[in-house]
Amino acid sequence: MSPTKRIKVLIAKPGLDGHDRGAKVLARSLMEAGFDVIYTGIRQTPEKIVKTAIQEDVDVIGLSVLSGAHMYHFKEVMRLLKKYGIKDKLVIGGGIIPESDKKKLEKLGVAAVFGPGTDIKEIVDFIKNRVRAN
Amino acid sequence: MNDFEKEYEKWYSEKVLKNPIPERGDFYTSSGIKVKTVYIPSDVKGSYFEKLGLPGAFPFTRGIHPTMYRSRLWTIREFSGLGDAFMTNRRLKYLIEHGETGLSIAFDYPTLLGIDSDDPLARGEIGKAGVAISTLEDMRTMLDGINLAEISTSMTINGPAAMLWGFYIVVGEINGVSPAVLRGTIQNDILKEYMAQKSFIFPPEPSLKLVIDTFEFGSKYLPQWNPISISGYHIREAGATAVQELAFTLANGLTYVEEAVKRGLDVDDFAPRLSFFFDSSMDFLEEIAKFRAARRIWAKEMKSRFNPKKERSLWLRFHTQTSGASLTAQQPENNIIRTTIEALAAVLGGTQSLHTNSYDEAFGLPTEKAAMIALRTQEIIAYESNVTNNVDPLGGSYYLEWLTDKMEEEVYRYFDRIDSMGGVLEGIKKGFFQKEIADSAYRLQKEIEEGKRALIGVNLYRIDEEPDIKVLKIPEYVETRQIKRVKEYKKNRDMSMVESSLNRLRQKANEENLMPYIIEAIKNRATLGEIVNALKEVWGEYVEPIVI
Incomplete structure (x- = not known):
């Protein structure tokens, strides 16, 4: 992508949990870091998230789940992206996600999973490096 | 300037400012309250009896009971629930066996x-x-094999609290335990x-109506049940400071009391059963000050606004959970050490029950x-540390008393802001609290x-290592088993009975106390989701304003 265009990020909360602290802090921090950010709010279905990502033509989809239901919802998002033939979006995740699940999610195509205690700078750098490289 | 203050000024310029090792900067509590080097008697204003009094006496700053843990320890109440009813039953029995x-x-x-397990929206969750x-x-x-006449049960349930309470009451009835002896909290x-x-x-609005329905029903039929646990925990965990947690929780509490009184309930019929739930995080002394300020503000506000006759109506009884976000x-x-410090603050703050997080x-x-x-x-705090030997052992500490006053002051500042925007409901709609x-x-x-x-x-x-930790996973078969159970339950019932009880619920939604109708629907084998959906048809669903 051209170096002048701002990176566009969708921060989404699939599933039913209302733990939106991390999602909101990240959304705000990414705005501060110069990204265009859309935050979906809570209780989004994977279908709705993928549609929003396509409509808004975002570069990055950030998924946050803290209810333990991450495997189901992340898998659904990845399946739908594939179904719609979307390959150009960087998908990252966050939440209460055990190490063993992180590895499974990465195999499914999730670029990275950030757990509690992650420095926001790490996420910013990760997005910048990966999106610029595309 | 009195002698104390003069002495302090002199000491500050001669000793502190000229100290060969200067202070490392300014110091703040976790809520951002600036803290001095040391506190002295002149920092604590007002009369002892007005502000502190003795434990078990107004304004209850030092504790709601005269003897506190010397008579009875706090209730050890570990939050648990996992998988399906079978798995949780096993965990509950394990905890009871080990002293819970x-x-x-x-x-x-x-x-x-309020979504049934067989609903597609429940998938994965x-x-x-x-x-x-x-x-x-x-x-x-x-609840199989657990004696409901003996144990008290707290249920963390909100939107569909009335329905889950209904399930519990009916299970009691089936087991031969009358509602009058059931003890617990929703x-x-x-x-x-x-x-x-x-x-x-x-x-x-309709949610608040349903809450007041439970107050009314509880005061008549379940006198030993707490129909609410007014909670600061989640406010804090979502990022609030200790001051915000305290202010918003107490403002919510006063809103419920106002609503119930508006309905025509006698404050003494329900206020003694109101309970609270606070967070205990890492700023040890600020947390203790928070608990003490909470009791004092609540007693004062209840007295001046509603003038109850029973002393119990002034009590702020509370459960504490250590901070998950910490x-x-x-x-x-x-995390074991963090939890210990937080739990100790709760005990020194006079909690009635406690949950300690797992590492x-x-x-x-x-x-x-x-x-x-x-x-x-x-158990180590309760039985080995001797902090239970007397009541409010930190009371009288110049710093703690100053900080308790300071928190109270900050809470009243928030009360003014909330009042000026038209109360809690208006604040919620405007996104004030969320922001x-x-x-x-x-x-x-x-x-x-930074x-x-x-x-x-x-x-x-920081050390970069992969934590050596065993993670509990809910096996996949639990979801399948649970969906199957719900589907089978739905097959074995008289649908006309279900329909007619749901219809009555819809008709009465805005008119009468819904508890009896909810219980009737449960007895006719309506499910949680069906009862909630019937009310959604009448009341609609809430969509929140997005506030970042």
Whole structure:
């Protein structure tokens, strides 16, 4: 992508949990870091998230789940992206996600999973490096 | 300037400012209250009896009971719930066997939102963050072999609290235990759901109506039940400061009392059963000050606004949980120490019951081993530390009393702001609380990243290692088993009975106390989701304003 265009990020909360602290802090921090950010709010279905990502033509989809239901919802998002033939979006995740699940999610195509205690700078750098490289 | 102040000024310029090792900067509590080097008698204003008094006497700053833990220890109440009714039943029995004295049930997200396990929206979530309860049969299985006449049960349920309470009451009846002897709590604090925890279902007004229905029903038929646990915990965990937690929780509490009085209830019929729930995080002394200020503000406000006759109506009784958000995924064993400090603050603050977190909660639900250490943490404080020897042992500390006053002052400042915007409901609709909480969460994160707030193992003394931790996973078969159970339950019933009881519920939704109609529907084998959906048809669903 051209170096002048701002990176566009969708921060989404699939599933039913209302733990939106991390999602909101990240959304705000990414705005501060110069990204265009859309935050979906809570209780989004994977279908709705993928549609929003396509409509808004975002570069990055950030998924946050803290209810333990991450495997189901992340898998659904990845399946739908594939179904719609979307390959150009960087998908990252966050939440209460055990190490063993992180590895499974990465195999499914999730670029990275950030757990509690992650420095926001790490996420910013990760997005910048990966999106610029595309 | 009195002698104390003069002496202090002199000491400050001669000793502190000229100290060969200067102070490391300014010092603040976690709520951002600036703290002096040392506190002296002149920092504590006002009369002892007006502000503190003796324990068990107005304004209850030092404790609601005269003898506190010398008579009875706090209730050890570990929050648990996992998988389906069978798995949770096993965990509850394990905790009882190891000294737990009260149950505390965590529900999964579909249950929290009144969605049956066989609903497509429940996929992937069943049993993950707590137990799945969709039917009377689920509740019966979960409580199998537990004597409901003896144990008290706290249920963390809000949007559909009236329905889960209904399940519990009916299971009691089936087991031959009358509602009059049932003891426990439903969280049922819908206002903080809109502010922080976000497990709301209906819009605020009908939700509040349903809450008052439970107050009224409880005061008549379940005199030993707490129909609400007015909760600061979730507000705090969502990022609020201790001051905000305290101010918003007490404002919510006063809103419920106002609503109930508006309905025509006598304040003394329900106020003695109101209970509270606070967070205990890492700023040890600020937390203790918070608990003490909470009791004093509540007693004063209840007295001046509602003038109850029973002294009990002035009591702020509370449960405490140590802070989940203070735990780290890095070097998770350190969380045992954090939890110990937080639990000790709760005890020194005079809590009535306590949950201590397990060290592995930054990874998932606690394993049995981690849950055991959490339980033992409380037992060590209770039986080995001697902090239970007397009441409010830190009372009279110049700093603690000053800080208690300061927190009270800050709370009243928030009360004024809330009043001027038209009360709590208006504040929720305007997104005021949500914005305040989000701002604090953001600030806190910044402080951690800038190293202004230390987090051992994260921004200080970090070691990069993969934590050696065993994670509890809910097996896949639980979801399948639970869906099957709910489907079978739905097959074996008289649908005309279900329909007619749901119809009555719809008709009465805005007119009468709904508890009897909910119980009737449950007895006719309506499920949680069906009851909630019937009311959604009348009341609609709440969609929150997005506030970042």
